Amino acid sequence: MNILVCISQVPDTTTKISVGPDGTTINSTGVKYILNPYDEFAIETGLRMKGQHGGTVTTITIGPETAKEVLRTALAMGSDTAVLVKDPSRSDSFVVASSIAEYAQESKPDLIVFGRQSIDFDSFQIPPMVAEMLGWPDIATVSSLNIDGTDVTAESDVEGGKLQMSASLPCVISAQKGLYDPRYPKLPDIMKAKSKPIEERALSTVSPRTAITAMSLPESKRLNTIVGDSDADINEIVRLLHEQAKVI
Amino acid sequence: MSILVVLEPSGDGLKRTSYEAITAAVSCAAGAPVQGIIFDATESQVSSASIYGLSSCMIVHGPEWNQLQSSFIASAVAEAATSIDVTTVIFAANAYGKSIAPRVAVRLSAGLITDCVELQNNAGTLAAVRPVYSGKARVSVHSVTAKTVVTLRPNVFTAKQTVATSLSTSAFTPSIASDVRTASVTGHIINEGTLDVSEADIIVSGGRGLKGPEHFHLVENLAKSLGAAVGASRAVVDAGWRPHREQVGQTGKTVSPTMYVACGISGAVQHLAGMSTSKIIVAVNKDKDAPIFTVADYGIVGDVFEVLPKLATAISTVTGK
Ligand SMILES: Cc1cc2nc3c(=O)[nH]c(=O)nc-3n(C[C@H](O)[C@H](O)[C@H](O)COP(=O)(O)OP(=O)(O)OC[C@H]3O[C@@H](n4cnc5c(N)ncnc54)[C@H](O)[C@@H]3O)c2cc1C
Numbered sequence: 001m002n003i004l005v006c007i008s009q010v011p012d013t014t015t016k017i018s019v020g021p022d023g024t025t026i027n028s029t030g031v032k033y034i035l036n037p038y039d040e041f042a043i044e045t046g047l048r049m050k051g052q053h054g055g056t057v058t059t060i061t062i063g064p065e066t067a068k069e070v071l072r073t074a075l076a077m078g079s080d081t082a083v084l085v086k087d088p089s090r091s092d093s094f095v096v097a098s099s100i101a102e103y104a105q106e107s108k109p110d111l112i113v114f115g116r117q118s119i120d121f122d123s124f125q126i127p128p129m130v131a132e133m134l135g136w137p138d139i140a141t142v143s144s145l146n147i148d149g150t151d152v153t154a155e156s157d158v159e160g161g162k163l164q165m166s167a168s169l170p171c172v173i174s175a176q177k178g179l180y181d182p183r184y185p186k187l188p189d190i191m192k193a194k195s196k197p198i199e200e201r202a203l204s205t206v207s208p209r210t211a212i213t214a215m216s217l218p219e220s221k222r223l224n225t226i227v228g229d230s231d232a233d234i235n236e237i238v239r240l241l242h243e244q245a246k247v248i
Numbered sequence: 249m250s251i252l253v254v255l256e257p258s259g260d261g262l263k264r265t266s267y268e269a270i271t272a273a274v275s276c277a278a279g280a281p282v283q284g285i286i287f288d289a290t291e292s293q294v295s296s297a298s299i300y301g302l303s304s305c306m307i308v309h310g311p312e313w314n315q316l317q318s319s320f321i322a323s324a325v326a327e328a329a330t331s332i333d334v335t336t337v338i339f340a341a342n343a344y345g346k347s348i349a350p351r352v353a354v355r356l357s358a359g360l361i362t363d364c365v366e367l368q369n370n371a372g373t374l375a376a377v378r379p380v381y382s383g384k385a386r387v388s389v390h391s392v393t394a395k396t397v398v399t400l401r402p403n404v405f406t407a408k409q410t411v412a413t414s415l416s417t418s419a420f421t422p423s424i425a426s427d428v429r430t431a432s433v434t435g436h437i438i439n440e441g442t443l444d445v446s447e448a449d450i451i452v453s454g455g456r457g458l459k460g461p462e463h464f465h466l467v468e469n470l471a472k473s474l475g476a477a478v479g480a481s482r483a484v485v486d487a488g489w490r491p492h493r494e495q496v497g498q499t500g501k502t503v504s505p506t507m508y509v510a511c512g513i514s515g516a517v518q519h520l521a522g523m524s525t526s527k528i529i530v531a532v533n534k535d536k537d538a539p540i541f542t543v544a545d546y547g548i549v550g551d552v553f554e555v556l557p558k559l560a561t562a563i564s565t566v567t568g569k
Contacts, residue, residue: 013518016384026385094360119382122502123362124362128347129354129360132319132322137431141343156343162437166431211390211392214387216386217385222544225546226548233548241507248507
């Protein structure tokens with residue numbers, strides 16, 4: 001089974017975000033970039049499926065030259081090959097999804113694995129878009145997975161529970177936290193990954209379908225009424241919740 | 249602006265998120281009729297939407313349509329949108345909307361904007377605002393194509409009743425091409441007896457400040473007094489005190505309830521990422537400098553072991569629960 005794992009590089013969750021000079025993107029100086037946390041589950045899932053069914057794992061990312069770092073992590077974890085689709089500016093999801101779908105049309109994987117969401121734009125768009133472009137089924141937010149021949153069964157987390165889903169290969173899935181615990185790459189593998197070749201490809205030539213006109217930091221409109229813990233304080237908060245905020 | 253809203257049935261009527269989407273659509277439509285489409289619903293369920301301003305609704309009949317078969321539903325929605333020639337399709341950003349909307353956008357060659365918290369009709373162009381970087385920034389986005397598909401973050405747009413319109417319904421029979429491949433649902437595991445944080449109107453969450461799973465009855469009792477769901481920080485989920493489905497935050501659920509009560513939670517950025525768009529935030533923490541207080545509307549600096557029981561009693565007197 002040939003598996004394509006799609007990953008992304010995102011600002012570290014604790015990074016302070018400020019708006020860059022263009023007014024539509026973040027100021028990237030001083031920002032620490034990491035492998036999107038959900039994509040660790042995606043890489044691990046790809047490796048486990050290879051372990052069970054044989055085949056190869058290819059990891060792909062769309063981003064600037066510096067995004068090679070996350071591909072090196074994937075290689076150190078055990079991915080066989082890695083592909084960077086060069087995108088110096090942040091393209092919209094349609095361009096990213098098209099680039100992945102075009103690669104998949106050429107390389108014909110049986111399974112494409114994503115992380116549940118990327119924590120920069122949190123858009124939840126790309127896995128179903130890629131699946132639709134390829135004419136494949138997809139299962140989102142997978143917390144348990146079993147593949148037998150071409151039959152895929154999975155549990156998908158939804159509000160209030162889980163759906164038991166079935167589909168057939170080729171298929172797209174997105175990995176939820178807890179699907180498989182990601183392995184830590186070993187030092188010799190990290191060293192070896194440094195010299196492995198990374199294939200480079202050009203971005204899809206399709207035009208973006210959305211445009212960002214402004215980015216801003218949310219201004220806090222919170223009331224910030226902070227009191228102590230006396231009975232009078234507690235009763236006052238309850239009164240305010242009832243009469244001022246009208247939430248109880 | 250011509251808008252199609254994708255609705256979901258629930259109980260005698262529709263899901264609350266469907267009424268929210270209709271309200272958002274009505275305010276953007278600038279007087280144009282807002283149309284809906286719904287799968288496996290009855291006329292009487294749909295008629296509950298007339299008071300929110302829905303003008304007409306296509307109903308796709310048949311129990312086979314009540315499951316989340318995203319490829320089939322997306323194909324049907326795209327066909328319906330094309331047949332009535334709308335420029336905009338609106339979904340709720342729940343599991344249903346998240347899995348169908350991207351496929352509809354591909355089929356309609358439309359720009360896709362997900363998880364919107366504001367929506368505006370700017371001289372005929374739909375302009376949306378959505379949070380990015382875990383809510384640490386917001387972007388204004390619009391589509392550069394003729395059509396737009398959007399999903400709305402649940403519980404951000406308040407459903408507003410208007411004068412009841414006369415709502416007409418019609419049956420719609422989609423023609424699904426034989427080569428469409430879909431995933432299908434074979435079973436549904438429901439978290440019995442617990443209100444899910446992603447659907448709750450009020451959430452009371454507990455963190456490491458509770459000191460152990462045996463003390464979570466304090467959080468549960470407060471939740472009971474409010475008719476609320478129980479949530480948790482990652483620290484207590486990782487410690488095995490609470491199940492992962494209760495986790496709020498970046499690697500848990502994103503919630504936007506009317507009221508969020510954080511008890512013994514420090515307010516790490518990853519936790520805030522999941523709840524910062526809540527309408528009212530209440531925090532109980534013994535550390536007056538805990539970051540949670542910077543996002544709180546109401547804060548009590550105190551020990552959860554003393555404050556939570558008193559708070560629950562005082563609230564019960566008001567709510568009667
Ligand atoms: C990639 C990544 C993803 C993450 N995702 C999430 C996520 O989805 N959700 C999430 O919650 N976290 C997430 N985290 C973890 C996050 O950084 C914090 O570690 C976590 O939220 C802390 O949980 P806590 O507030 O319960 O514990 P702590 O930070 O330990 O805070 C405990 C608080 O309780 C207070 N306290 C202690 N005793 C009492 C008392 N008796 N009475 C009152 N107050 C008391 C303390 O003052 C303190 O503020 C993530 C981290 C990373 C790196």
